[in-house]
Structure formats: structure tokens, C-alpha cells
Amino acid sequence: MKDKGFDILSYVEYLRSQGVDFIPLPSVKNQRKFMRSVETGTEDLKKGQLEDLRRELGECRRCRLHETRTNVVFGEGNPDAAVVFVGEAPGEEEDRTGRPFVGRAGQLLTRMIEAMTLKRDKVYICNVLKCRPPDNRDPLPDEVSTCFPFLKRQLEIIRPRVVVTLGKHALKVLTGERAGVTTVHGRWYNNMGMRILPTFHPAFLLRYPSMKRAAWDDLKKVMKELGLK
Ligand code: SF4
Numbered sequence: 001m002k003d004k005g006f007d008i009l010s011y012v013e014y015l016r017s018q019g020v021d022f023i024p025l026p027s028v029k030n031q032r033k034f035m036r037s038v039e040t041g042t043e044d045l046k047k048g049q050l051e052d053l054r055r056e057l058g059e060c061r062r063c064r065l066h067e068t069r070t071n072v073v074f075g076e077g078n079p080d081a082a083v084v085f086v087g088e089a090p091g092e093e094e095d096r097t098g099r100p101f102v103g104r105a106g107q108l109l110t111r112m113i114e115a116m117t118l119k120r121d122k123v124y125i126c127n128v129l130k131c132r133p134p135d136n137r138d139p140l141p142d143e144v145s146t147c148f149p150f151l152k153r154q155l156e157i158i159r160p161r162v163v164v165t166l167g168k169h170a171l172k173v174l175t176g177e178r179a180g181v182t183t184v185h186g187r188w189y190n191n192m193g194m195r196i197l198p199t200f201h202p203a204f205l206l207r208y209p210s211m212k213r214a215a216w217d218d219l220k221k222v223m224k225e226l227g228l229k
Helices: 004-017 028-057 092-097 104-115 141-158 168-175 202-207 209-226
Strands: 083-087 124-127 162-166 189-191 194-199
Touching: 028 141, 083 104, 083 141, 083 168, 104 202, 104 209, 124 141, 141 168, 162 168, 162 209, 168 189, 168 194, 194 209, 202 209
Parallel strands: 083 124, 083 162, 162 194
Antiparallel strands: 189 194
16 A cells, blocks of 8 residues: 555645645545545645656756767656666667667566556656667666666655665666675665565567566565555
8 A cells, every 4th residue: 555644744735735735534434535526636746746856857967978869768557556667778760769778678578567556557667868879889888877876766756665776777876786686686675765666678678588587586575565465
């Protein structure tokens, strides 16, 4: 379950910012309806905050990658997701469409999400870098440090219960871990007030299918943390 205490606080802060200083308590009979409206309100609030952040990012030219990209790939999914998947950077198909994880690796990620008994539109998916590096080369440190504040704010808005890092770059930027994914996958980290679990990037799993079993064991830990069967 999501942390409803935090969600309610966010919603009350939002109402206060809109000038509301009195909330009538519902009757016991209507409490469930009230909780549903609070949750919907929180989702709407987060959706609006993500849209504001996307507008702020704009047609970003903060690093050199703007010169070669076609589209900024901000991220997509449920603004109130319990789990966020963070990859490295858009690939060719993502750059073309402006959507994260839609190529072959993305199709595998979708199947991994569904194997967790989740739906793709119920989670949130994004990358460390919002623009494709030329020829899918590794992100450079200054590109990561320039783009990272937007990922950080995405996560601060969504406040998921779990972040799953896909591959070495997301692992490093979100945990500071310098060891490789092969060494530390499936190990829990706590950072930025979030539980973070590293696993393999789906593109790596396409190249090394024998590692899918290990990735699935990692995802089962996430399912356990989220109370999924
Ligand atoms: S990678 Fe990030 S910082 Fe660089 S141009 Fe794209 S959105 Fe801006």
C-alpha cells in the first residue's frame, strides 16, 4: 500500500496553498469515499507537478545532447506510482517517439512489469538522461550532473515506495555505488528517502538471456516489498 499519511499531508498542503483552511470531516459512512477522493486528489496534484516540471525542462539545451537528439524523453506512467523504473538514456526508438522504453528492450521491460502482476501504466518509467547520446554511447559525467536534477525532482514528486534501477548508470547516480550491477543486483539501498533495488538493464538481458533468472529474483524482492503475489 502507498503511504496514505504522506499523501493526505500533500493534499492538505495543496488545499492550504489554494486558500482552503477548513475541511469538514465526512460521516463514517462516507469515509471510504473521502479516502478515494483524497487519493485521486493526490494523483492529480502529482500529475500537475510533473507537467510543470516537464514545461520547465522544455526543449532543453542545458547540455550538448540537445544537438543530436530528436525528442526529449521525459518519462511516462502513473504520477502516483508505487514503483519507478529508471534506465540510462533513450535509445533510437525512444528518441524518435519521445517515449521511454518502447524499443526491444522496452518490450522486455513491459513483460517484466506484467510478470510482477503490474501494468505498465500503473508504474512510472524514466531515464537518468532525457536525451539520446549519439550512437547510444555511455552518458558523460557532465551530462549526468546537468540532467540529474530533473530525475531527482521527478522522484521527489512521485515519492514511490521502490525505485528499480536498470543498469549501471542509474545505479551509480541514485546510490553512489561504484560496483557493477552483476555484483550488487538484488541488494537494497536507502537513499533520498527511498528504497532502491538495482537490477539489470533489459538491453543487457537481451544480450545475455541467461541473466533473466537473476533479474526475476530481483523483481520478486520488489514484489515482496510492495505486498504483491
Ligand atoms: S540530456 Fe538532459 S540536460 Fe542534456 S539537453 Fe537533454 S534534457 Fe537537457
